[in-house]
Amino acid sequence: MSDLSRPLLLVLAAVFALLVWRRWAPVSYWYLVVFPRKAVWLRWSWRHVASGCGLTKKRHRWWFTTVPGLVASTGVVRVKRRFQRVAVDTKPWMGLPRPVRHGFRITFHLLDGQIPDDYAKICDRLAHAWRIEAVRVVGSRPGRVTLQGITRDPLAYVAPAVPPTEPRDGWRMEDLLRPVVGVLETGAAWHMDFRLIPHWMNAGATQSGKSNLINALIVGLAPQPVALVGFDLKGGVELSPYLPRLTALATSRSECLNLLADLIAVMGARMLICRRLGVRDIWQLPDGARPIPVVVVVDELAELFLTADKAEKDQVTRTATALLRIAQLGRAFGIHLVLSGQRIGSDLGPGVTALRAQIGGRVCHRVNDPETAVMTLGDLDPDALVAARSIPPELPGVAVITGSDGRWYRARSGYVSTTAAERAANTYADLTPSWAQVAASGLGHELSGNGSPEIAA
Ligand SMILES: Nc1ncnc2c1ncn2[C@@H]1O[C@H](COP(=O)(O)OP(=O)(O)O)[C@@H](O)[C@H]1O
Ligand SMILES: [Mg+2]
Numbered sequence: 001m002s003d004l005s006r007p008l009l010l011v012l013a014a015v016f017a018l019l020v021w022r023r024w025a026p027v028s029y030w031y032l033v034v035f036p037r038k039a040v041w042l043r044w045s046w047r048h049v050a051s052g053c054g055l056t057k058k059r060h061r062w063w064f065t066t067v068p069g070l071v072a073s074t075g076v077v078r079v080k081r082r083f084q085r086v087a088v089d090t091k092p093w094m095g096l097p098r099p100v101r102h103g104f105r106i107t108f109h110l111l112d113g114q115i116p117d118d119y120a121k122i123c124d125r126l127a128h129a130w131r132i133e134a135v136r137v138v139g140s141r142p143g144r145v146t147l148q149g150i151t152r153d154p155l156a157y158v159a160p161a162v163p164p165t166e167p168r169d170g171w172r173m174e175d176l177l178r179p180v181v182g183v184l185e186t187g188a189a190w191h192m193d194f195r196l197i198p199h200w201m202n203a204g205a206t207q208s209g210k211s212n213l214i215n216a217l218i219v220g221l222a223p224q225p226v227a228l229v230g231f232d233l234k235g236g237v238e239l240s241p242y243l244p245r246l247t248a249l250a251t252s253r254s255e256c257l258n259l260l261a262d263l264i265a266v267m268g269a270r271m272l273i274c275r276r277l278g279v280r281d282i283w284q285l286p287d288g289a290r291p292i293p294v295v296v297v298v299d300e301l302a303e304l305f306l307t308a309d310k311a312e313k314d315q316v317t318r319t320a321t322a323l324l325r326i327a328q329l330g331r332a333f334g335i336h337l338v339l340s341g342q343r344i345g346s347d348l349g350p351g352v353t354a355l356r357a358q359i360g361g362r363v364c365h366r367v368n369d370p371e372t373a374v375m376t377l378g379d380l381d382p383d384a385l386v387a388a389r390s391i392p393p394e395l396p397g398v399a400v401i402t403g404s405d406g407r408w409y410r411a412r413s414g415y416v417s418t419t420a421a422e423r424a425a426n427t428y429a430d431l432t433p434s435w436a437q438v439a440a441s442g443l444g445h446e447l448s449g450n451g452s453p454e455i456a457a
Helices: 002-024 025-044 044-051 118-123 123-129 208-220 240-245 253-277 301-305 310-329 351-358 370-377 382-389 419-426 435-438 443-448
Strands: 057-071 076-090 099-100 103-108 134-141 144-150 180-184 188-191 200-203 228-231 246-251 292-299 337-343 361-364 398-402 408-413
Touching: 002 025, 025 044, 025 099, 025 103, 044 123, 118 123, 118 134, 118 144, 118 408, 123 144, 134 370, 180 208, 188 408, 200 208, 200 370, 208 246, 208 292, 208 337, 208 408, 208 419, 228 240, 228 253, 240 246, 240 419, 246 253, 246 435, 253 310, 253 337, 253 435, 292 398, 301 310, 301 337, 310 337, 310 351, 361 370, 382 398, 382 408
Parallel strands: 200 337, 200 361, 228 246, 228 292, 292 337
Antiparallel strands: 057 076, 099 103, 103 144, 134 144, 180 188, 180 408, 361 398, 398 408
16 A cells, blocks of 8 residues: 555645646746647647648658559569659748747748748637647748747736836937837837837727826826827816826817917928928937927827817818828828727718828727727738737737737737826926927027937936
């Protein structure tokens, strides 16, 4: 009896130790126990998986084969061996899997005729074949594609964003207009990159995390030398807490029209500066001479387009035209739009489809109906639509977004309460340029050849 119970006890103790390890140190457990096993299995099963996902190609090879031959005179079957050209399935070469926090990365050599998009299209198939949460294309170079396997949804918990507290001169110029607002599913930081994608659409049902993303943007942009401008037709309830850091806030329709007119005037002045100095956009001007970039945040776009009577209809048309002009020309002159709303589609009015076509950045939170997902993401991959429609309500802040590489990603904004965003707005209130400073910035350089003092703040 004791002979049997000792090994049994040892096995039980080992299983218990593994369970404790997995529970209390999941990261080292993943790197040292699960990943090595997975890596061996991935390589071992690659031939079947590649063939099942349609990644193999038929190639003719010279092969030493066994050919049965009938000797006619005796009727005996004799086996001959000889070289023969036969068609064989060739699979893409798989590099060594490398572990990352919530999964692994693998580089593949593309077969002739394959492109990285062929892999992007079959990510779902690969995820099922590999028994993991998701697979994404995370990089490519000529002839190579890198995939990331995601074993556990890293968006299930995202640490709250912390308003920056470092000294202000520790701030780097290359981060200008590239605030981090959350994390991507791949574990990388989610930079909302206004320099690359000038305008963004922030869509989603109520309680899906739109306002949280605006809060994260306020926290990210408040320490930077940019002007923040708000449009909030919900009577200012959403954006007025951030007033200390806002250069302007419009809360009624007439204020909106005036502010849009002012923005277009600023854009016109900047256009003139660029033309006189012979540059195409303000980013070609030296750092010290550049006009202050403006980020325009519109909360609930639909409110801007609602019409009750004929007089309002005219106002709405003017609003739509003004927004469209800013969307078309804003990038070159440092005026960026963030349009937030539950639905951003043609049902809001005739101008919205044209406006949407100018907005390259898409953030689609959980939506109530498939049409809204199509409106927001329709021109991306159909898989992006599936991903957007499967965002669960218990994960607010999760969204499908366009990445800087033009591909779509699942991402989640870091939680930022209104109080935290308000604190950031107050902390950096002295960086708020006045409207006069915004309008005059860049002009000093044009007149005197010196850098404008405003941007140096
Ligand atoms: N990234 C996030 N992480 C955790 N909780 C979030 C996140 N985004 C939003 N929430 C929570 O979800 C709720 C709704 O978010 P909110 O931004 O107000 O949605 P919306 O503006 O789309 O109606 C808020 O109470 C907030 O606490
Ligand atoms: Mg909201």
